[in-house]
Amino acid sequence: MEYNFSDKVVLVTGASSGIGEATALLFAKFGAQLALVGRNEKNLNAVADQCMKELGVRVLPIIADLGTDEGCEKVAKMTLEHYGRLDVLVNNAGIGSKYDLIETNSMEMLDRVFSVNVRGVYNLTRLVVPALVKSNGNIVNISSVVGKMVNVGMLTYSMSKVSSTTHLKDRLK
Template sequence: MDYDFSNKVVLVTGASSGIGESTALLFAKLGAKLSLVGRNEANLRAVAAECEKQKGVKPLAIVADLGTDEGVQKTAKQTLEHFKRLDVLVNNAAIGARTSILHETDMKVFDDVFRIDVRGVYLLTKLLAPALIETKGNVINVSSIAGTFVSVGSLPYGMAKAALDHFTRLVSLELAPKGVRVNTVSPGMTVNVMRKRALCATDIDDEFKQWMEGAKKNIPMGEPCVGDDIARMVVHIASEHSRLVTGTIVEVDGGLRFNNMSDALVTHVK
């Protein structure tokens, strides 16, 4: 299949690393005009520079915290002022957290996760929906299979992703008559910086590699996803090849959802 986004404006949140970085780079290779959002300015500008190298199209880099209304409003305003339109919104920005059992959980963790993973997505989509209606564009929310399968130690994160999945299904019905599609790509175990930080008490490569070696035994296809696996699915659903796909949760997980989710995520975590 050929994918061409040369006349499209694509906004990718959480673009400074991981899945967001991979998604931004792939859209850049396909000629998209990019608005990239992240909190880490140095990383974000490095990703933007790599994207520009692909087709010579300079992205708009927006440093913003999407856990705040100000950051969300800044993102929407600057994107529309710069490009005058929007065709694809990729809501990828999120934070994860490993937590203890319910009655020992710090409510700040809950609030932080929901501010970025749910409220930020809700508000940004709300603000940009009129622009997407004008272009008959589409929204891709990046969720997680943790929103469907329970895992001890990830209660706020799993709840937030379940909320995001429901948001996709409901908003897709609201916007379908307007010609806007809304879908979710739901990764399984994915090698990225966020997972490394969430699962390891220290940022030590050997510890993370040990965890991955143990955890991937629970994946039926034998290996975890990488950012490019998720990015390719995001692009496919955002493209005209998926023109009648909406309200759908697409899992990219190597079959992990069919296995024991709790064991897969807890194994080898110290």
């Protein structure tokens, strides 16, 4: 099945590698206009260039830390000012912590992981919801299987990836 997103604006966080990069390339293949967010400028620009050169779509790369209010505000503002709309938000950005045991982990690590993986998702979504409501848009939250199973050494990350599914359209009726 072939999809057409040529009249859609898609915002993908964590787009500089992994699942976010693959998501960006797939939306580009379907013609979406993209706002791509990442912390690694070199990688993010490479993904943006690939989307533009190979697939011919408009791309707005945004370097930002979604673990901060300023980062979330920058992403929302730049995306909406550049495109004037938003149709899909893909909350993919996340960070982990290795060798994370409750006996040895610091509260700073817990705060950092939750600031990106939970607070950042909530904050960015909050900032762009008016645009998504206006376009009858969609939100895709990328979680992880480790949010549903025990994984020794990944306590903080696992806790931050416990998810529930909600549908924006159902909540706004």
